[in-house]
Amino acid sequence: MGAGHGHKLHYHGHSPIHRLPAHGKLAALLAFMLTVVATPREWWPVFAGYLVVLVVVIAISAVPPLYIARRMVIEVPFLVFAALLPFVATGPRTELLGVSVSEPGLLAAWGLLAKGTLGVIASLTLAATTEPRDLLAGLQRLRLPSQLVQIMGFMIRYLDVVTDEMRRMRIARESRGFSASSIRHWPVVARSAGALFIRSYERGERVHLAMVSRGYTGTLPERPPRG
Amino acid sequence: MHVPDGFLDVPTSVATGAVAVTGVSVALRGARRELDDRTAPMAGLVATFVFATQMINFPVGAGTSGHLLGGALAAVLVGPWTAVLCVSVVLLVQALMFADGGITALGTNITLMGIVAVAVGWLLFRVISGVLPRKLVLVAPIAAVAAFVSVPATALGFVALYSLGGAAPIPLDTLTAAMVGWHALIGIGEALITGLVVGSVTAVRPDLVHGARRALGSRDLEIRSTLGATR
Structure with a gap:
């Protein structure tokens, strides 16, 4: 995005x-x-x-x-x-x-x-x-368990999506006149973090369903090396 | 703060590396029970969340701010095994792509922040929840207490490793007092943030909070009659 x-x-x-x-x-x-x-x-x-x-x-x-x-x-x-x-x-x-x-x-x-x-x-x-x-391919070649490589792959792939989501939430807060400056503002920031968790978790569920509908069985197919 | 290269000697680093490998492989098996074939996408997204929350700054005042470590938070939200995997992958990515934490100290960092912090946080959470009544409102405060203890416990783990293979002769009692004292302060912040985040998620989607399952399970469906009100 x-x-x-x-x-x-x-x-x-x-x-x-x-x-x-x-x-x-x-x-x-x-x-x-x-x-x-x-x-x-x-x-x-x-x-x-x-x-x-x-x-x-x-x-x-x-x-x-x-x-x-x-x-x-x-x-x-x-x-x-x-x-x-x-x-x-x-x-x-x-x-x-x-x-x-x-x-x-x-x-x-x-x-x-x-x-x-x-x-x-x-x-x-x-x-x-x-x-x-x-x-990731290098870690796989070095025998890192494929589950870990997959988790890391998803993390790298969605890193920008989730951090962008977080940035948009911050901009939304600030455009309503909120700026976190002291400990009294923690509940607001923490609620944003909670919302970020729910969004990340639900995105994970959607990604999983999308993968299952494309034939995912728990392992990712080998990707051909880059030309 | 992550342990960098050269902080602990080679034998200690190799030994903690072995501990980390064992812990992560046990967690891989355990996470399959928590998430079955959803493990990779779910743990991946939760790892991303843990990484992102570490970037959220919580203002302390006077221009300084702190951030979350997230071991206990992840354990309460998604379960201990998945939490170990998430924090370990976050540390791996931070070491390889951000140079945050040395690559030879990766085992040490995973052992301390991925295994000790999550284990202490989760065990304490389970013990306290076992004693107190199963109420949804109690999940967040218990998570806060667990998060508070997990931070100095991790610091204590670091002191133990440092006494085995540390680089400088610092008197152990000074180091223990400084590390535990300082991290108790950090723990207060960690506790507040963890409690607030868990509280906000439990308020909206209690079904997503792994630590709230027992409280949810013991909740009865309550049917209220409106007959008295309408007549």
Whole structure:
């Protein structure tokens, strides 16, 4: 309903990275991140090497670095936590810019920062270069139970429909002069959420009936690969 | 907040991954009992709903706002097994497509928010509903209590995992106090929102609320005579 057909998180392109099979990219992401997490955080140069790997992959994929950077705001809350670590952790203290901080805490904060950031960049690169339907096919190839793949498929397919429905409800509220600004407005917002649940559930029932009437028996037919 | 990559060490991440795989496969079998061949479309749409409600901001005041986690809410609305599947799929999509929560921490996130939160919320809901009378008006308050407890319980689960494979030496009592205290506050918000949402759905379509089935089943058809009024 008025939504675009591509996904906002996917950056359309035809680079070698875009063309790689999705299950290969998923397996590579998992292997890469397990290696990163298992690396001792004192091996400073190795992390620079990991970053170089990601930068090279992004350069080949021709996804603008700014596009990835904008999406990285997702890690802000956890950066706050990492920033707090040196102050709450125990162990020998050290001076940093005139403030006494815990040395192991500082090291842990660095570890979190490096590993978490590498994880966010790597996942975003996968999301930017892989279309959701290819991602689903890749998960299926990696033996994720087909029920889960189907649920995820429905979720991705109806994500924009349901979020648009939610947006229209918000616009309807606001056009009647309502703006949620304090806790007193929770009942109104919660009723909208309740209505959204009923609409989503009923849409699920309609989708199921439509599928049954087209011969659905509990499994989806294999889709031919994209040409 | 989702656990990112590198927060817990590899053995802990792999172990919670195994727990998550077991839990989700048990839930797959259980959900077939709750929804039979409707599982995929229904759970898919409910997962979308859980994802969308996490985007609804509830203003707290002073410019800040909070959002719902939704484990207990999903359990009361669609039943525990479907709820585990929905929350797990939401976490999977968030990790792969939004980089929210690390891919190596996916097992940890599913174990905590998908399994612990839903299990604690649902068990508490069942226990309290078993003790109190089966009244439709009680469904929402009980759901609120279950949602309240589920949030600090999840935080406690995180502290337990952190004590096994955490990255920084934080004194455990400090961490426990901070995490449980902070999440008790979040739990109050979660409880209010869950209670309000469940209440609004029960008021309109009580047949859709999984947790209201027992109350609905014990409701008798009441036939009122209008004879006295017309004469």
